């Protein structure tokens with residue numbers, strides 16, 4: 001990413017009277033925090049702003065507090081071809097889900113599409129791009145834009161940016177000096193890190209506990225898999241997730257991956273009968289982004305995912321095969 005990219009994106013946004021910002025499907029704190037922080041900043045400059053995402057219909061409850069201005073609208077209310085579309089943290093067009101059709105429609109109507117993202121191998125599917133695959137989070141790129149636009153960091157914007165930074169950096173485990181310098185600016189703007197992190201990452205409904213007990217009891221360790229580095233996997237079937245919302249299931253992988261004997265952790269989440277959302281994590285020695293892309297998905301070197309059909313055992317077989325040939329790091 002060059003300084004010209006930042007200046008070009010800022011110029012595009014500064015002149016826009018109407019901006020539609022999209023997060024990827026099943027939005028996380030980085031995607032939604034990026035869209036909401038930039039949305040609030042542009043609204044303060046007088047633009048008409050809406051924020052949305054393709055799926056699910058409701059805002060994940062842990063992220064609701066980030067929308068201080070009520071900018072989020074249902075996907076159905078996103079215009080067919082808005083004049084300026086901004087996609088945040090979407091590594092590919094497909095990651096926009098049901099709103100992906102807005103991208104070609106906007107371009108065909110002569111509008112602009114700005115892609116702000118940090119995923120490896122983003123196919124640059126817009127008309128303008130602010131992409132840096134070395135950035136810890138998309139919110140890092142959003143802050144560079146806000147600085148370029150001269151927008152001051154108020155508390156609601158800082159909370160959105162901190163939410164993306166603390167989650168995508170793995171609670172600052174994957175941090176560089178610059179990550180902490182950014183965090184320092186956000187704390188100076190008033191962010192309460194303990195309160196924000198607790199509601200984002202450490203709060204679950206009670207039903208999460210019985211779900212965990214069933215899922216973790218059936219977790220399995222395969223020491224010889226993943227090129228002998230070890231694979232641990234767990235399967236969350238529809239009947240186990242019960243009243244636990246999909247977003248609550250995303251943290252299962254964070255528990256499974258603590259297994260000492262396995263370099264790679266995989267969690268299969270059943271999203272409809274025999275359809276699976278698969279998450280992969282590696283500690284540091286194997287490229288699970290490569291493995292995920294062999295299975296039709298993608299992501300980062302140490303955190304990736306894909307969607308697949310079949311039985312859980314069939315999906316695990318393709319994961320084992322992909323891990324057997326994934327590059328080591």
Ligand code: MN
Pocket residue numbers: 030031089118137138168
């Ligand atoms: Mn991200």
